[in-house]
Structures are given as structure tokens and as C-alpha cells.
Amino acid sequence: MEQARRILSRFFGYDAFRKGQEDLIGAILxxxxxxxxxxxxxxxxxxxxxxxxxxxxxxxxxxPLISLMKDQVDAVNAAGIPATFINSSLSAKETxxxxxxxxxxxxKLVYIAPERLESERFRGLLxxxxxxxxxxxxxxxVSQWGHDFRPSYMSIVHLLRDIEPRPVMAAFTATATDVxxxxxxxxxxxxxxIRVTTGYARDNLSLSVVKNADKRDYLARFIRExxxxxxxxxxxxxxxxxxxxxxLAGLGLSVGKYHAGLGEEERAATQxxxxxxxxxxxxxxxxxxxxxDKSNVRYVVxxxxxxxxxxxxxxxGRAGRDGEPGECVLLFSPQDVVTQKFFIEQSxxxxxRKRNDYRLLNDMVEYAHTSDCLQRSIVRYFGEEGGEPCGxxxxxxxxxxxxxxxxxxxxxxxxxxxxKQRFGVTLTAKVLRGANDAKVRQFGFDNLRWYGRMSGSxxxxxxxxxxxxxxxxxxxxxxxxxxxxxxxxxVRPVLSGDERVFRRVEPPAAASAGRTRSGSRGSGGSQVAPxxxxxxxxxxxxxxxxxxxxxxxxxxxxxxxxLKEMCELRPxxxxxxxxxxxxxxxxxxxxxxxxxxxxxxWAE
Numbered sequence: 001m002e003q004a005r006r007i008l009s010r011f012f013g014y015d016a017f018r019k020g021q022e023d024l025i026g027a028i029l030x031x032x033x034x035x036x037x038x039x040x041x042x043x044x045x046x047x048x049x050x051x052x053x054x055x056x057x058x059x060x061x062x063x064p065l066i067s068l069m070k071d072q073v074d075a076v077n078a079a080g081i082p083a084t085f086i087n088s089s090l091s092a093k094e095t096x097x098x099x100x101x102x103x104x105x106x107x108k109l110v111y112i113a114p115e116r117l118e119s120e121r122f123r124g125l126l127x128x129x130x131x132x133x134x135x136x137x138x139x140x141x142v143s144q145w146g147h148d149f150r151p152s153y154m155s156i157v158h159l160l161r162d163i164e165p166r167p168v169m170a171a172f173t174a175t176a177t178d179v180x181x182x183x184x185x186x187x188x189x190x191x192x193x194i195r196v197t198t199g200y201a202r203d204n205l206s207l208s209v210v211k212n213a214d215k216r217d218y219l220a221r222f223i224r225e226x227x228x229x230x231x232x233x234x235x236x237x238x239x240x241x242x243x244x245x246x247x248l249a250g251l252g253l254s255v256g257k258y259h260a261g262l263g264e265e266e267r268a269a270t271q272x273x274x275x276x277x278x279x280x281x282x283x284x285x286x287x288x289x290x291x292x293d294k295s296n297v298r299y300v301v302x303x304x305x306x307x308x309x310x311x312x313x314x315x316x317g318r319a320g321r322d323g324e325p326g327e328c329v330l331l332f333s334p335q336d337v338v339t340q341k342f343f344i345e346q347s348x349x350x351x352x353r354k355r356n357d358y359r360l361l362n363d364m365v366e367y368a369h370t371s372d373c374l375q376r377s378i379v380r381y382f383g384e385e386g387g388e389p390c391g392x393x394x395x396x397x398x399x400x401x402x403x404x405x406x407x408x409x410x411x412x413x414x415x416x417x418x419x420k421q422r423f424g425v426t427l428t429a430k431v432l433r434g435a436n437d438a439k440v441r442q443f444g445f446d447n448l449r450w451y452g453r454m455s456g457s458x459x460x461x462x463x464x465x466x467x468x469x470x471x472x473x474x475x476x477x478x479x480x481x482x483x484x485x486x487x488x489x490x491v492r493p494v495l496s497g498d499e500r501v502f503r504r505v506e507p508p509a510a511a512s513a514g515r516t517r518s519g520s521r522g523s524g525g526s527q528v529a530p531x532x533x534x535x536x537x538x539x540x541x542x543x544x545x546x547x548x549x550x551x552x553x554x555x556x557x558x559x560x561x562x563l564k565e566m567c568e569l570r571p572x573x574x575x576x577x578x579x580x581x582x583x584x585x586x587x588x589x590x591x592x593x594x595x596x597x598x599x600x601x602w603a604e
Contacts, residue, residue, distance in 0.1 A: 001026055007053045008046070011079045013584040018043050020198035024170070025050050027194035028133060033169045035139070035184060037176050037197040040317035041204075041295075044172040048135035049076060052108045057130025060167070061111045062156055063137045069111040071275065071293040074552045076109060080586025083109035086116055099125055114152040123162045131163045136188060139171035140310070143183035145356060148311070157189050169193075174317060175200070175310045178383050200313070200379045201390070204320045207374040208329045208394035209367075211464075215303060215331050219244070220251055222301065222329070223281065229298040230274070233283045234315055236304035236339050244303055245283040258284035275553040277544060286315060295322040295555040301329045305336035307343065308360035309367055309381050322561045332368040334463070337361070341481060359479035369464070369471035371395060371503060402502040405465065406494065408454065409474065409501040412466055413491045415450040416475065419443075421486050425477075428485055429462035468503055532567035535602050539563045542598055546591060557591055558582060572600050 004025050008014050017025070024036045024047040038044050052059035063069050069085040076083045084098050084107050102110055103125060116122050134156075136142070142153040160166055169191070171184050185193060210218065223231065233248075235241045238259045245257035256270040256279045273279040275294050286306065300319045306312040312330070320326025344357045363381065370377050374393035376386035389396050415432055423443075430437050431445045434452025445451060454462055466485065469475050474490045477483035493499035528536045540554070540563060547554040562582035571577040577592050 001029075003054055004029065004050050007050050009584070011053070011081055011584045011586065012046065013578075013580070013582045013587065015581075017046075020196045021047055023194065023196050028168055028170055029054060031168055033190040033193040034171070035181065035190060035193045035195045036170070036172045037181065037195075038172070038174065039198070039200055039202050040174045040314070041202070041321040041323060042174075042198055044137070044174075045072065047172065048133060048170055049081065049109065051133060053081065055132040057132050058102060058105070058107050058110050059133040059135060060126075060131050060159075061109060061135045061137060062114050062117075062153075063111050064113065064141055064150065064153075066113065068137075068293060069113070071553060071556070073109075073111055074556045075293070078552070078556050078587060078590070079584055081109065082107045083111065085111035086122070087111075087113050088115075103129060105129070114150070114155055117155045117158060118152075123158075126159070126162050127164070131167050133168045133170060134159055134163075135170045135172065137172055139184050139188070140173040140176050140180055142171075142187045143176075143180045144353065145177075145179050145183055148314075154187065157187065160189060175313050175382065177310070177381075180310075197384075200382045200384060201375055201387070202317065202320065202326075203390075204323055205316070205326050205328055205375075206392040206394075207316070207378075207390075208327070209332055209374065210329060210394070211332045211368070213331055215333070216244075216247055218331060219301060219303065220248070222299075223248070223253060224251075226299060228280065230277070230280050230294065230296055231282075231299040231301065232297060232315075232318060233281070233301045233303055234306070235283060235285060236306070236336065236343075238285060240304060241283050241285055248281070248283065253281060254279060255281040255283060258282055260285065275555075276547060277554050286311065293321075293555070294318075294553065296324070296560045297321065297326065298324075299327040299329070301331065303331055304339065305330060305332055305364060305368060307340050307357070308364050309378060310360070312364060312367070313378055322555075322559045324560060324564070330368060337365060340364075345481060354481075355479045358481060358483070362477045362479065362483060365467060365477075366471040369467040371468065371472060398504055400504045403505055404500055405503045406499075406501045408457075408465060409469060409494055411450060411453050412462075412469060413474070413487060413495055415448070415453075416485050416487055418448050418450055419445065422484055424482055425463055425466045425485055426459075428466060429459045432462050433457065433459045435459065465503070469501075472501075474501070528564050528567055532564075535599070536563060536567050538598060538602065539566060539595065542594060546594070558587070558595075566595060566599065570599055570603060571596060572603065 001022065008017060020036065020038055021043055024034050027034050028051045036044060036047055048059060048061065066087045066089050069087060073083045073085050084101065086095060086098055101107065136156060141148050141150040142156065143149060169188055171188055171190060176184065219233065233244060235244050238261045241257050241259045245255055248255045256273060258267055258270050270279070270282065274282045297319050300316050302312065306315065316328035319328055340361050344354055344361065349357065367377055373389035373396050375390035380386045411432060416428055419428065419431065427439060430440055431448060431451055432454040434455045440446050470477060474488060474494065476486050476488055478486060494501055543554045543557045543563065547557050559582055562580060565580045569576065569580060571580060573596065574592065577583060577596050578588060583592060
């Protein structure tokens with residue numbers, strides 16, 4: 001591990017490993033398989049990049065997206081580590097040249113897409129070279145019970161037949177439930193792996209759920225309040241992306257769009273402009289972003305609710321990868337649930353998979369309605385103890401008074417019981433509202449003693465109350481296309497009068513918008529001190545100039561956090577610059593003197 005620490009300092013510019021990294025690296029160097037579950041921005045890549053420098057031969061990294069490979073290879077090359085990638089973006093000659101260089105041992109890291117493993121020529125190469133370690137990035141893709149299953153990932157295990165001696169297998173992902181973790185271990189045939197889960201909480205993220213907002217008005221105000229900040233807006237369909245991007249562009253904002261219906265060249269150009277800070281804002285479907293390495297995304301807004309909590313946290317987690325503050329906002333509307341159900345029904349999955357997808361969708365709806373701390377709710381979803389409330393999310397910072405809704409909750413529970421727990425949220429709300437509805441009359445529910453007992457509330461308000469009671473565990477929904485409301489043991493003390501139920505009243509949209517604002521302002525939202533803001537902007541300009549000249553994204557040169565530390569320390573010599581985190585030998589040799597000169601000029 002002492003050698004590993006020297007590699008960390010020399011190539012990456014850090015003096016100590018982060019939580020979990022040392023355990024995973026030590027296990028890999030001892031020849032043990034590992035499964036690392038670490039949140040976005042926690043430094044998963046270092047867990048295989050450092051061992052790659054110490055192990056003989058070339059480490060193979062299986063990565064899902066072409067753009068991600070290029071970014072990672074650019075970054076490690078900039079740090080002085082010889083790396084390359086093989087994928088479909090290369091010409092035949094480029095591929096042949098790189099395969100020859102791999103054979104000749106010129107690289108320590110080789111990034112490939114899982115589809116490459118189906119090439120007999122590539123597998124033949126693997127039989128001729130030393131491969132001590134295979135690292136599988138975004139390992140949740142191997143699980144059929146995860147949120148982004150990719151059949152091509154199933155071919156990874158074939159490597160074990162082609163590489164002698166058997167390489168160490170290392171699987172990494174940011175999010176995985178217990179079921180998905182077990183699936184990863186089984187499908188990749190990890191041998192008694194060392195498992196490290198560093199926790200799902202992201203202390204730099206502020207999570208918010210906004211209901212009943214005019215989405216376009218909210219979005220326009222939210223973005224305008226954050227000038228110069230990089231952000232992603234996710235929408236559920238191509239049509240939503242097109243309409244949202246057109247609306248924002250009409251407001252004079254510089255905004256791109258990304259979805260599978262666009263040409264490959266247009267998608268690539270948009271993504272490149274975003275990564276290089278030429279474009280600050282992008283509207284996209286979930287086709288955009290898996291593993292996007294851009295470190296300075298300051299906010300992620302979900303214009304529509306995603307299909308499950310895992311997908312949401314993966315996408316929201318693209319904010320604040322550099323450890324600086326990030327905002328994650330979910331704009332929820334009931335129509336989002338209808339859209340996601342349509343996607344499930346139209347899929348070619350078998351009935352068991354669809355039932356699982358409905359269960360995951362119900363979990364997402366519960367998150368949107370919970371009154372608990374949002375960060376704690378997500379952490380518990382992934383099977384960890386919730387701990388203390390985060391104090392940052394929209395629920396924790398909600399200053400409205402709690403309203404006692406015990407009597408309303410008792411009416412809901414009693415009505416569900418009288419309907420034999422066989423019907424859904426909407427019909428239950430219609431009965432309580434006293435609606436003159438054909439289905440209500442068909443089942444004779446207009447004769448129930450609970451019929452019309454909440455006539456003073458709108459059907460929408462009753463539906464929201466039922467969802468809130470589900471989210472807080474008093475009831476649950478069945479895992480079917482048309483979920484049935486079911487009671488849990490938690491209702492007993494409420495019905496007996498031994499426990500009270502409290503709920504905050506839904507705020508107007510404007511109030512919700514105010515609560516989602518963090519303190520991020522100016523200088524790209526990196527929260528530098530006011531006295532450092534102008535210097536920070538000059539450093540960013542220099543970084544952009546160098547990045548454009550070298551044809552790489554700015555974060556490959558230095559992360560925002562590194563520039564921020566330069567502002568704080570004002571290094572005026574090589575020795576002082578080397579104290580800044582994130583500056584290794586290679587990066588200082590290539591870029592350090594230019595930044596030292598700028599800081600000296602600034603001081604003068």
C-alpha cells in the first residue's frame with residue numbers, strides 16, 4: 001500500500017485515499033475479487049487505475065459508453081498514465097495500430113465496450129498478453145433486476161475462459177440494491193469478493209421534490225437564477241425533450257438537446273460542446289449521461305419522474321461530482337406515472353420483469369410523496385440505516401407548520417378496509433369525495449358509510465394524501481399495472497387513537513421554487529469566496545484555453561475544486577503549487593507553470 005500511496009501522489013496529486021479506496025485497492029493487490037459500491041464522485045476509477053500501475057501487464061476496463069471511455073483515457077493520459085481504448089469510433093487502421101501497441105505492452109489501461117468481447121480477434125489477443133485485472137464499470141448493467149440491464153454485459157464472464165492465469169475481477173457501481181449486488185456477484189462469477197459499500201449519502205447534494213408547479217415557469221426561473229452554471233434537464237420522452245429545449249432556447253438560453261432520435265453526429269457534437277463548457281445547459285432523455293465524467297455540473301432537474309429510484313439517483317448524482325455543492329430537483333406530476341406505466345406495458349419484458357418494474361415505479365412514487373428527509377429516504381431504499389436528517393433537502397428545510405391529519409387518515413384507512421383492499425388510489429379517492437361515478441355505483445360503494453365523508457376536499461387533494469400515507473408506510477401498493485391499495489400494520493395505532501398523523505400542506509409553486517435555491521451563485525456556481533471570484537474566472541479561462549488547444553474537456557486539465565484551492569492558497573512557486581490537491585507530476589509539468597504565472601500576475 002505504500003507503493004500505492006506513492007502512485008496516488010505522483011500521478012493524481014493526492015496525499016491520502018478516500019473512504020473505501022484503500023480497502024478495495026489493497027484487496028486487488030492481494031489478488032482478491034472485489035465489489036465496490038461507491039456514490040458518484042467518490043473516486044471509483046482510482047480503485048483500479050492505481051493497481052493497474054503496480055500490476056504486470058495491461059488492466060482491462062469494461063465501460064458502457066464510447067464518450068465515457070474517451071474522457072477517462074484523456075484524463076489518465078493527462079496524469080501521465082499510458083492508456084487507450086478500443087471501440088467502434090476508431091477506423092480499421094486505428095484499431096489495428098492500437099491492438100499492436102497493446103500486444104507490445106505500451107499501455108497499462110485498456111478501455112473497451114462489452115461488445116468488443118464478442119470479437120474472436122480481440123479475445124485471441126487477450127490469450128497472448130498478461131491481463132492481471134479486469135475492472136467492470138457501471139456493473140449494475142449486468143443485473144436483470146437493475147435499472148439499466150444491458151445484455152452485452154453478460155459476455156464479460158467469458159473472459160475467464162480466455163485469460164490465463166485468471167485475472168482479478170473488480171466490479172464497480174454507484175447504486176445497487178441488495179438483490180442487484182447478489183446478481184452482480186453471481187453473473188460476473190466473482191470469487192468470494194471483498195465487498196465495500198461506502199454509503200449512498202452525498203453530503204454536497206441538496207435534493208428537492210416539487211409538486212403542482214407550472215414546470216416550464218419553474219424551470220425558466222430556476223435556470224435564470226443560476227447564470228453560468230452547468231446543468232442537465234432530464235425529460236422522459238423525445239417529444240418532451242424537443243419541446244423543453246425549444247422553450248428554453250426561445251428564452252434566449254444557450255441550450256442543447258440529446259436523445260436517441262437525433263443523428264449520431266448531432267448527439268456527439270452536443271455532448272462534446274457540453275463537456276468542453278461551450279454549452280452550459282442540455283435537455284436530454286436518459287440516453288444521455290451514464291458515466292458522464294463532467295465534474296462541474298451544478299444542478300440536475302428532472303422535468304419528469306424517472307422509472308425508479310436507482311435510475312433517479314444515478315442521473316441526479318451527475319451533479320457535484322467534484323464535491324462542490326449541487327442541486328437535484330424532481331418536478332413531479334401524476335402524468336409522469338402514467339407515462340412510465342406505458343413504457344413498462346410496451347416493453348418486451350416477461351411478466352415477472354414487469355411486476356418488478358411496477359414495484360420499482362411504486363418505490364419512486366413513494367419517494368416523490370414522502371415527508372421524510374429525502375437523502376435518508378434514498379439511503380434506506382438501498383438498504384442502509386438512514387442516520388440523521390440531511391438538513392439540506394426540501395423536506396428538511398420546509399418551514400411550514402405541520403397539520404394534524406389523523407382524522408382524515410383514519411377515514412382513508414377505514415374506506416380502504418371497507419373496499420376489501422382490492423382497489424386503487426383513484427377509486428378510493430372518488431368514494432371519499434362522494435363522486436357520482438359509474439364505477440363507484442357499479443360496486444355499490446355509494447352505499448358505504450365512508451362515501452362522501454371527505455367531500456370538502458378535491459379528488460386531487462385526497463389522492464395526494466393517500467400517496468403520502470403510502471410513502472410514510474401506513475399503506476402500500478401492489479406490484480401490478482393497476483396498483484391496489486393495501487393496509488400495513490402501521491395503521492393499527494392510528495385507528496385505535498394511540499398515534500397521530502401529521503402532514504405539511506402542499507405549497508404553492510413559487511414557494512417551492514424558493515426552497516430549492518442553494519447558495520450557489522456566480523463563478524459557475526463553485527461557491528468561491530467573493531474576494532476570489534474574479535481570480536477563479538481567470539483560472540477557468542486559462543483552463544478553457546489550454547483544453548481547447550489540446551482538444552479535451554476542461555475538467556481533464558483540472559477540476560473546479562483544484563482551481564478553487566488555487567484561489568485559496570495563491571501558490572506563487574512550484575513547491576507551493578504541488579501542495580494543491582489534484583496536481584500530480586505529469587499535470588504540473590504540462591500545465592502548472594502557466595497557472596503559477598497567472599496567479600503571480602494577479603498578485604502583482
